[in-house]
Amino acid sequence: MKINLSGHHVDVTSSIKEHVEEKFSKIANHFPTLISLDVILSKEHGKHQAELRTTYEGGRISATGSDDIMYPAIALAAKKLDAALKHRKGQLKANLHAKPGMTTPEIAHERVQEMELS
Secondary structure, three states: OEEEEEEEOOOOOHHHHHHHHHHHHHHHHHOOOOOEEEEEEEEEOOEEEEEEEEEEOOEEEEEEEEEOOHHHHHHHHHHHHHHHHHHHHHHHHHHHOOOOOOOOHHHHHHHHHHOOOO
């Protein structure tokens, strides 16, 4: 998975980059079809914020986390993204199952007569 990391009023250092890659390596293992992740770190009014955006199986997913310290903000956003990806994966699995079809009473009556009831 490719991580596009950018900062807004924040200097992106190598330690921040390593921390972000470490946090999202678990997500990359759980969701191998995830191609890229956009991470935007910002600081406004003394609060650090981490914005995450990605596309998973045709759906655009985003998550944000904010805290007074940058590293907990990144961890919170990673947790939210993981939950959102699991939810999307569940939706995709639910769509694979066949939905029960309704039959009109006349057809239902014919089907009951075709069954061999003994």
